[in-house]
């Protein structure tokens with residue numbers, strides 16, 4: 697893994713991935729981030745996953761595994777090979793087009809550009825180092841994977857201009873100190889600005905401290 701970008705990825709050991717769904721998707725999403733996984737995040741994913749899909753920052757593959765009807769041509773991209781193996785196993789080889797170990801801060805291989813109907817970024821942006829402005833590169837690379845009429849969608853935990861509860865503040869503090877998160881300057885407005893650089897039509901909604909987004913109509917020349 698590339699030094700500097702690996703911090704938000706290297707925590708995902710096989711052991712951490714075993715408890716990820718229980719700790720993050722069930723417990724933390726309900727009690728710290730106040731955004732229910734099944735009713736809010738999975739619904740958002742289901743509404744927006746299209747036929748040829750690229751998931752970036754795959755974790756355990758929960759969303760794709762729970763959206764069996766939308767696509768059987770899925771590409772998995774992640775910096776961490778443990779995440780790729782865990783998600784690939786859960787989703788099943790029959791639905792997977794290919795698996796790519798790649799750092800989203802690095803330009804995409806040409807073979808991935810302009811290929812996808814939908815690209816998802818769930819709980820990736822808050823793991824990436826830098827300010828929201830510095831994460832622009834990740835959004836730029838993700839947008840380049842889309843066909844002209846494709847949709848980018850995702851969700852991220854905000855750290856600025858939001859009201860965290862006690863548990864959320866505690867976890868934010870620990871995770872940001874350890875480099876698991878890097879989101880203390882990530883605000884709803886900053887996310888909107890960054891997405892609007894690459895897309896003409898951006899929707900954002902906030903549930904608890906989580907921003908859910910969609911972005912379509914890529915800005916030409918970007």
Ligand SMILES: C[S@@+](CC[C@H](N)C(=O)[O-])C[C@H]1O[C@@H](n2cnc3c(N)ncnc32)[C@H](O)[C@@H]1O
Nearest residue numbers: 704705753754755774775776779799800818819
């Ligand atoms: C918090 S998990 C999200 C998992 C899943 N999308 C979800 O919402 O349940 C973040 C994932 O992003 C990956 N990741 C972190 N930094 C990355 C980078 N620079 N490039 C690609 N993937 C990265 C991690 O390895 C991990 O699998």
